[in-house]
């Protein structure tokens with residue numbers, strides 16, 4: 001009887017493993033594919049700093065957010081010509097693997113303007129309810145900590161202009177002027 005229970009349990013477990021494995025994100029495959037991304041997004045250099053990179057920092061970003069954005073570029077709901085071209089070549093599995101790799105990579109430190117960051121800190125509490133108490137992000141809410149300041153300013157301006165669409169962020173960005181954006185960006189990039 002016990003043997004029967006064991007063999008039922010074992011076949012259930014192996015059926016579960018067999019069916020779940022093909023869908024599990026493959027971090028190593030993601031790391032290999034990230035070779036196509038780091039030319040723009042930066043690789044992790046010495047001392048945990050990203051190399052010079054014109055594109056946003058993806059390291060330690062929320063996996064759900066990364067998947068969402070890659071799909072948004074692919075379908076065109078977020079418009080950016082470069083990223084549309086990149087994302088169009090990615091399958092659902094590629095996207096999951098890349099998200100698993102970048103989200104599990106260590107955080108990096110970015111240079112910031114310290115005095116401007118102090119001004120930003122005083123305004124940042126209105127952002128933390130969604131972006132997390134240390135701006136680490138959560139699910140669809142992106143991590144802002146360690147993000148490039150110039151990229152944060154660009155995105156806030158883009159939400160305000162209605163070019164990048166998201167109801168919550170468009171409403172918030174409408175309340176910010178250029179100086180607020182610069183100060184908030186300096187604060188978050190330095191976290």
Ligand code: HEC
Nearest residue numbers: 034036037039040041055056066069070080082083086098
């Ligand atoms: C030729 C340069 C280039 C390459 C190569 C590239 N990207 Fe990008 N990526 C960008 C730029 C520029 C942006 C910012 C777009 C914007 O301003 O909306 C971006 C934005 C993104 C974002 C949104 C980040 C955020 O915080 O919202 C994700 C995710 C992303 N890229 C993933 C990737 C992945 C994965 C690859 C490799 C498969 C890749 N990118 C390759 C230039 C590039």
Ligand code: HEC
Nearest residue numbers: 126127129130140141142152155156165166168169172184
């Ligand atoms: C009510 C919730 C909410 C609040 C409050 C909020 N955000 Fe956001 N934010 C979001 C969501 C959701 C997104 C992702 C939008 C998308 O999917 O394109 C986002 C995206 C962003 C992005 C783009 C990040 C990237 O990697 O591209 C920036 C920058 C940003 N928020 C900054 C801020 C700042 C600064 C504040 C405070 C002034 C703030 N947010 C307050 C919900 C919020």
